[in-house]
Amino acid sequence: MPQHPIELLRFNTCGSVDDGKSTLIGRLLYDSKSIMEDQMEMLERSADITGGGQVNLANLTDGLRAEREQGITIDVAYRYFATPKRKFIVADTPGHVQYTRNMVTGASTANLSIVLIDARNGVIEQTRRHSYISALLGIPHIVFAVNKMDLVDWSEERFREIRDEIEDFLPKLDTFSDVKFLPLSALDGGNVVDPSEYTPWYEGPTLMGHLESVHIASDWNLNAFRFPVQWVNRPNNPTDKTLHDFRGFSGQIAGGIVKVGQEVLVLPSGRKSFVKEIQTFDGNLDEAFSPQSVTLVLEDDLDISRGDMIVGTDSLPGHSADISARVCWMEQRPLQAGQKYFLKHGTQTVQAKVISLDSRINIQTYEPEPHPAELAMNDIGEVRLRTAKPLVFDAYTTNRLTGSIVLVEPSTNATAAAGMLRGPEKVYQPEYDDFMI
Amino acid sequence: MSSYHLDHLEYLETEAIHVLREVAAEFERPVVLFSGGKDSICILRLAEKAFRPSDIPMPFLNVETGHEFPELIEFRDRRAEEMGAKLIVRTVDEAIEKGLATATPGQTSRNKLQIPVLLGAIDEFQFDCCIGGARRDEEKARAKERFFSFRDSFGQWDPKNQRPEIWNLYNGRLNPGENMRVFPLSNWTETDVWEYIQKENLEVPNIYFSHARECFFRGDQWLPVPPVHDGNGTPDPYEGARPTEKEEHRTMICRVRTIADMISTGMIESPAESIDDIIAEVAAARVTERGTRADDKASEAAMEDRKKAGYF
Numbered sequence: 001m002p003q004h005p006i007e008l009l010r011f012n013t014c015g016s017v018d019d020g021k022s023t024l025i026g027r028l029l030y031d032s033k034s035i036m037e038d039q040m041e042m043l044e045r046s047a048d049i050t051g052g053g054q055v056n057l058a059n060l061t062d063g064l065r066a067e068r069e070q071g072i073t074i075d076v077a078y079r080y081f082a083t084p085k086r087k088f089i090v091a092d093t094p095g096h097v098q099y100t101r102n103m104v105t106g107a108s109t110a111n112l113s114i115v116l117i118d119a120r121n122g123v124i125e126q127t128r129r130h131s132y133i134s135a136l137l138g139i140p141h142i143v144f145a146v147n148k149m150d151l152v153d154w155s156e157e158r159f160r161e162i163r164d165e166i167e168d169f170l171p172k173l174d175t176f177s178d179v180k181f182l183p184l185s186a187l188d189g190g191n192v193v194d195p196s197e198y199t200p201w202y203e204g205p206t207l208m209g210h211l212e213s214v215h216i217a218s219d220w221n222l223n224a225f226r227f228p229v230q231w232v233n234r235p236n237n238p239t240d241k242t243l244h245d246f247r248g249f250s251g252q253i254a255g256g257i258v259k260v261g262q263e264v265l266v267l268p269s270g271r272k273s274f275v276k277e278i279q280t281f282d283g284n285l286d287e288a289f290s291p292q293s294v295t296l297v298l299e300d301d302l303d304i305s306r307g308d309m310i311v312g313t314d315s316l317p318g319h320s321a322d323i324s325a326r327v328c329w330m331e332q333r334p335l336q337a338g339q340k341y342f343l344k345h346g347t348q349t350v351q352a353k354v355i356s357l358d359s360r361i362n363i364q365t366y367e368p369e370p371h372p373a374e375l376a377m378n379d380i381g382e383v384r385l386r387t388a389k390p391l392v393f394d395a396y397t398t399n400r401l402t403g404s405i406v407l408v409e410p411s412t413n414a415t416a417a418a419g420m421l422r423g424p425e426k427v428y429q430p431e432y433d434d435f436m437i
Numbered sequence: 438m439s440s441y442h443l444d445h446l447e448y449l450e451t452e453a454i455h456v457l458r459e460v461a462a463e464f465e466r467p468v469v470l471f472s473g474g475k476d477s478i479c480i481l482r483l484a485e486k487a488f489r490p491s492d493i494p495m496p497f498l499n500v501e502t503g504h505e506f507p508e509l510i511e512f513r514d515r516r517a518e519e520m521g522a523k524l525i526v527r528t529v530d531e532a533i534e535k536g537l538a539t540a541t542p543g544q545t546s547r548n549k550l551q552i553p554v555l556l557g558a559i560d561e562f563q564f565d566c567c568i569g570g571a572r573r574d575e576e577k578a579r580a581k582e583r584f585f586s587f588r589d590s591f592g593q594w595d596p597k598n599q600r601p602e603i604w605n606l607y608n609g610r611l612n613p614g615e616n617m618r619v620f621p622l623s624n625w626t627e628t629d630v631w632e633y634i635q636k637e638n639l640e641v642p643n644i645y646f647s648h649a650r651e652c653f654f655r656g657d658q659w660l661p662v663p664p665v666h667d668g669n670g671t672p673d674p675y676e677g678a679r680p681t682e683k684e685e686h687r688t689m690i691c692r693v694r695t696i697a698d699m700i701s702t703g704m705i706e707s708p709a710e711s712i713d714d715i716i717a718e719v720a721a722a723r724v725t726e727r728g729t730r731a732d733d734k735a736s737e738a739a740m741e742d743r744k745k746a747g748y749f
Binding site for chain 1: 441442443444445447448449450451452454455458459461462485486487488489490491492573574580581596597599600601602603604605606608610611612623624626628722723724725728
């Protein structure tokens with residue numbers, strides 16, 4: 001067992017076709033000794049058959065038959081490796097333009113995003129798109145990995161050109177807590193795990209060094225307590241008589257910290273109570289924090305069900321049926337005003353209608369184009385929605401869990417959009433407080 | 438490091454508990470696939486953590502090929518009883534009798550025959566969601582698997598057309614006849630599973646630990662010599678799966694790393710007598726876990742093909 005708690009870092013890699021994403025992941029796995037002999041044998045076998053003898057590390061993640069036939073990555077592939085310092089979950093997200101929805105999927109849970117750039121091609125449309133999506137999804141840390149440096153003779157000038165071009169547009173995104181630029185070669189391994197001998201001009205860490213040390217402990221929201229009730233815990237016919245009247249609320253803390261004795265507000269009912277117990281299978285806790293899964297028992301017997309939110313009384317969320325969101329559209333059938341969808345938010349699903357399409361974001365310029373007729377697959381835009389029941393929510397930029405929605409197409413049940421909520425125009429107003437005083 | 442911070446096992450645990458509670462809340466008739474193997478042992482503990490003090494609100498299901506290790510069956514039955522759960526067992530033999538499955542002549546492995554049995558059980562009990570212990574790190578085709586993996590009314594998986602899975606908002610919506618497979622351990626590795634078993638002090642079947650066993654070498658695997666068939670005029674269930682005179686066989690000090698049935702499970706030589714030993718062994722291993730599974734070696738896309746047809 002490790003001597004100290006091992007942190008988990010989730011990152012995604014994005015780039016366009018042939019930027020060498022899969023090769024980079026293969027390199028990280030290979031150099032951290034996470035590739036096993038039978039995998040290596042299999043790679044060598046397929047290299048002899050199809051690769052003209054050249055081992056293709058991409059075959060490690062591109063597992064589907066169609067992917068290997070076409071030499072492309074179709075879907076998000078998850079890979080796992082560990083070093084003595086950290087454990088890593090990698091989402092390898094395909095770069096091809098029609099698969100942007102996969103990048104949103106992979107990026108939604110990431111702490112860090114690696115945007116790959118081919119040193120020969122420099123910044124292309126995909127680079128701007130991937131940077132934008134990383135910012136849109138609120139990923140705190142971003143790395144611009146300038147790959148294939150070996151093919152431009154490890155030119156410092158070329159690296160600086162690319163960095164300058166990115167730094168020109170970065171202020172428009174302005175959401176990252178830290179940004180790194182790294183010259184590397186996934187193929188020969190330079191600056192991936194070991195420093196390259198060809199970059200004496202580069203003084204930063206290797207990619208692995210950065211992944212192992214970047215500060216992620218404050219990536220979770222610990223400010224405002226948010227607890228979407230997931231499952232009402234009421235034992236049926238318990239043999240233990242003390243459980244006869246047991247009523248707990250199970251869920252995963254989506255933000256903040258909760259303590260025994262603390263006053264809480266149940267939304268949308270607006271009833272107040274105090275936390276009596278924080279239960280887990282391993283015993284009761286004095287306090288719990290995001291993203292722990294716990295069961296709360298309150299002092300008062302309130303009517304609470306799945307979809308309700310228990311929150312702290314110090315910092316209140318929004319409460320409204322009229323919401324604005326930035327959405328990434330993921331369906332063949334375009335998004336248009338007037339359409340109805342199921343909307344998932346936290347632990348509830350409600351019907352929602354598209355009131356208006358306010359803009360589509362131009363991925364090249366990052367400028368909004370006002371009032372488009374529709375959003376097609378892979379488009380990103382601002383929409384206004386009205387929900388059949390008011391949502392209790394936060395701005396996505398404040399809380400990734402209480403500020404996110406997905407839209408589901410009712411006829412096919414397909415997941416049609418990922419949405420990031422705008423901040424509420426007004427927070428929840430406790431109506432009866434004045435009367436109670 | 439601040440005290441308001443989860444280590445990797447705590448993170449994986451809270452993620453899995455969240456997934457299990459989503460299943461309980463969103464599906465009408467979910468079921469836990471419980472084989473007695475190490476991954477499903479973790480699922481059971483996570484279910485206890487998700488639902489206690491309530492009962493686990495779903496039954497357990499296991500599909501038997503008829504070639505199981507007896508130690509595993511004993512463990513499975515005992516564990517289900519200890520947990521007060523309803524255990525449903527459906528077998529390939531029954532399915533062959535009922536005409537749901539057809540044995541391929543000359544093919545002793547019944548791995549593929551589990552597919553119609555599983556689909557038959559889903560139909561029989563109208564299960565709308567099966568919780569499995571599969572992990573993405575096990576196999577390439579599984580690396581593309583979702584937590585909530587949609588299956589059409591034929592039980593098929595369409596890897597090119599999966600629902601995007603964003604944040605922790607899982608889309609569990611189904612039309613009648615469709616089905617969801619849910620994998621709470623998607624993000625766990627083999628090492629994570631053993632570290633969790635150690636941390637939680639979970640019992641595992643003793644075939645995971647070093648023991649002496651008669652094995653024979655076939656393909657590139659050491660396979661267990663099946664139990665003696667006493668005849669009585671019945672056909673030998675292990676016909677074709679017994680060592681021939683040409684095949685090397687010997688008593689090995691060995692254990693299993695991953696369990697299928699006796700025909701598909703390669704034994705590894707190992708002195709590992711404790712969970713600590715196993716964790717050290719996995720850390721030092723130079724072949725993957727499923728490198729000891731004969732069923733995956735049929736072709737490079739063997740797992741993808743079985744999953745498309747409705748495999749676990």
